[in-house]
Amino acid sequence: MERKSESLRDAYGKTLVELGERDPSLVVLDADLSGSTRTALFGKRFPDRFFNVGVMEPTMMTIAAGLALGGRTVFASTFAVFAAGQAYNTVRQSVGYNRANVKIVATHGGLLVGGDGGTHQMLEDIALMRSLPGMTVVVPADGPTTRAAILAIASFEGPAYVRLTRENLPVVTDGTFALGRAGQLREGTDLTIVAIGSMLARALDVAEELHQAGVEARVLDFASVKPADEKALIRAARETGAILTMEEHNVLTGLGALVASATSTTYPVPVRQIGVPDLFGESGDPWKLLDHYGLSQKRALDEAWALLQLRGKVS
Amino acid sequence: MASPEVVERLSASARQIRQDIIRMTYHAGSGHPGGSLSVTDLVAALVFHELRIDPEHPDWPERDRLVLSKGHAAPALYSALAHRGFLDPKVLPTLRELGSPLQGHVDRRKLSGVEASTGCLGQGIGMAVGMALDARLAKRPSRVYAIVGDGECQSGLTWEALMAGGHYALDNLVVLLDRNGLETDGKTEDLMGIEPIADKFRAFRYDTVEIDGHNFPAILDALAHARATKGHPTAIVARTVKGKGVSFMENQHAWHGKPPNREEAERALAELGGSL
Ligand SMILES: Cc1ncc(C[n+]2csc(CCOP(=O)(O)OP(=O)(O)O)c2C)c(N)n1
Ligand SMILES: [Mg+2]
Numbered sequence: 061m062e063r064k065s066e067s068l069r070d071a072y073g074k075t076l077v078e079l080g081e082r083d084p085s086l087v088v089l090d091a092d093l094s095g096s097t098r099t100a101l102f103g104k105r106f107p108d109r110f111f112n113v114g115v116m117e118p119t120m121m122t123i124a125a126g127l128a129l130g131g132r133t134v135f136a137s138t139f140a141v142f143a144a145g146q147a148y149n150t151v152r153q154s155v156g157y158n159r160a161n162v163k164i165v166a167t168h169g170g171l172l173v174g175g176d177g178g179t180h181q182m183l184e185d186i187a188l189m190r191s192l193p194g195m196t197v198v199v200p201a202d203g204p205t206t207r208a209a210i211l212a213i214a215s216f217e218g219p220a221y222v223r224l225t226r227e228n229l230p231v232v233t234d235g236t237f238a239l240g241r242a243g244q245l246r247e248g249t250d251l252t253i254v255a256i257g258s259m260l261a262r263a264l265d266v267a268e269e270l271h272q273a274g275v276e277a278r279v280l281d282f283a284s285v286k287p288a289d290e291k292a293l294i295r296a297a298r299e300t301g302a303i304l305t306m307e308e309h310n311v312l313t314g315l316g317a318l319v320a321s322a323t324s325t326t327y328p329v330p331v332r333q334i335g336v337p338d339l340f341g342e343s344g345d346p347w348k349l350l351d352h353y354g355l356s357q358k359r360a361l362d363e364a365w366a367l368l369q370l371r372g373k374v375s
Numbered sequence: 376m377a378s379p380e381v382v383e384r385l386s387a388s389a390r391q392i393r394q395d396i397i398r399m400t401y402h403a404g405s406g407h408p409g410g411s412l413s414v415t416d417l418v419a420a421l422v423f424h425e426l427r428i429d430p431e432h433p434d435w436p437e438r439d440r441l442v443l444s445k446g447h448a449a450p451a452l453y454s455a456l457a458h459r460g461f462l463d464p465k466v467l468p469t470l471r472e473l474g475s476p477l478q479g480h481v482d483r484r485k486l487s488g489v490e491a492s493t494g495c496l497g498q499g500i501g502m503a504v505g506m507a508l509d510a511r512l513a514k515r516p517s518r519v520y521a522i523v524g525d526g527e528c529q530s531g532l533t534w535e536a537l538m539a540g541g542h543y544a545l546d547n548l549v550v551l552l553d554r555n556g557l558e559t560d561g562k563t564e565d566l567m568g569i570e571p572i573a574d575k576f577r578a579f580r581y582d583t584v585e586i587d588g589h590n591f592p593a594i595l596d597a598l599a600h601a602r603a604t605k606g607h608p609t610a611i612v613a614r615t616v617k618g619k620g621v622s623f624m625e626n627q628h629a630w631h632g633k634p635p636n637r638e639e640a641e642r643a644l645a646e647l648g649g650s651l
């Protein structure tokens with residue numbers, strides 16, 4: 061399907077400026093990637109409230125925490141592999157344990173980083189950040205949701221992690237977003253597809269293909285990874301009987317695991333998971349990489365049919 | 376003193392590497408020309424002169440090791456390794472393609488001649504310290520060379536590793552700093568100043584020399600000095616120009632992580648005496 065594509069990073073940068081106008085105490089930090097993360101937009105508008113600290117991600121998080129402990133809202137940005145990976149323990153203690161009001165907005169999550177290769181393709185950040193008590197985790201699928209998510213995390217006191225994608229992504233939502241609530245983009249009762257980030261557009265394409273074949277799939281946007289909308293998952297299990305998850309993350313520890321565990325206690329149904337196998341990434345064309353690592357539309361469609369067969373809905 | 380023939384040969388190799396960097400990043404449509412061009416002469420001096428390495432026996436235990444801590448300068452090392460016989464130069468245009476051994480950041484699992492996978496800055500010196508300790512424990516004559524960026528020197532990891540090299544008095548370790556003055560977003564001294572950098576190395580117990588990183592006699596002298604130094608690691612602060620050799624890329628941080636388009640690549644190659 062043809063859709064308009066937008067930069068999530070641009071949406072972030074613009075929303076930051078908006079927030080900066082609204083809250084004169086808000087400060088932003090970056091670690092020498094401000095052009096890429098788009099915090100440079102804020103830096104240009106509010107140079108006194110912008111700290112580009114250079115290549116020191118772990119310490120950037122501690123400085124951010126210190127600023128936040130004085131009562132400010134603090135945004136800190138770099139690539140996901142540095143925000144959640146390089147800086148993990150300073151995020152854990154200085155931000156998480158302190159319950160500091162630091163909003164970590166990480167760009168370049170997942171395989172869509174492309175050419176930079178496996179060292180830079182962060183596939184574990186959702187697992188790492190979701191494991192931290194008190195950490196809100198959001199993975200928007202498009203520009204409008206990015207804007208809404210940034211506004212949402214700025215509106216409460218406490219730490220948050222947002223994962224953005226380097227590539228532009230098709231606009232698939234109307235930008236309504238609430239923490240703890242899954243967005244339902246398509247109604248259906250034969251099967252549910254739960255997706256995040258770049259996979260949401262693919263999920264909708266799979267649902268459309270299924271529809272052509274007479275099968276109706278519900279599609280949930282799970283941008284609010286934590287808090288998770290467990291009610292929506294149980295409802296999906298009960299009403300559709302099978303769930304397919306789609307994510308650009310290590311499949312052992314991401315959305316699929318979350319959905320399987322949330323449903324298993326209350327209403328267990330088969331959950332098939334599309335995600336990156338337990339491997340590091342590699343260099344390549346971003347979109348080819350998705351297919352190469354098994355995140356293709358075709359593979360998702362195959363898994364959907366396998367689920368339907370398992371549930372006796374097709375023979 | 377380096378002989379004029381050696382200097383002439385290294386200059387020719389460096390010109391070849393710079394042309395390859397432009398062609399590779401142009402074909403890939405992404406990559407880091409600026410920091411590859413600044414480090415070219417250091418890489419050429421090491422790979423074509425200083426390092427005891429053998430493309431026929433890439434795993435020879437007694438070889439010297441080069442760790443490119445600023446792993447984004449991969450094109451410079453790939454080109455040097457290709458012309459030193461570690462891979463077919465025909466592979467160079469596959470930089471960053473799916474399935475290529477030429478990953479965006481150097482990857483030891485995919486290319487022999489690469490001693491350590493890097494890409495996340497700050498980790499190369501520590502691995503070099505480990506390699507130098509390994510050589511010392513095994514009583515091997517191997518020497519270990521780590522190349523770091525100046526933006527990379529903002530990272531605490533760099534200083535922890537430097538401290539370890541000084542503490543263990545690793546005289547088989549040489550740290551080369553590509554002091555091009557720029558990082559991704561601008562000048563290092565505007566973002567987070569690292570000066571006085573030579574004094575910092577000295578305070579961390581490094582025998583420290585400052586040179587022009589584009590002057591082969593000076594580079595070779597510094598490397599010879601390092602070889603003769605006992606009881607301390609050596610740091611070579613090489614003053615360089617980011618984008619060196621391509622007039623419109625020189626000293627422009629905008630060329631840190633941007634590939635040339637076709638017209639720019641042709642212009643750059645004309646300046647370097649090559650073509651697409
Ligand atoms: C830990 C880490 N943080 C951020 C980056 C992204 N990055 C790649 S190169 C670079 C700038 C490095 O500057 P410098 O060390 O001076 O490199 P050079 O000028 O030699 O290219 C940055 C921030 C990275 N690769 N690793
Ligand atoms: Mg530099």
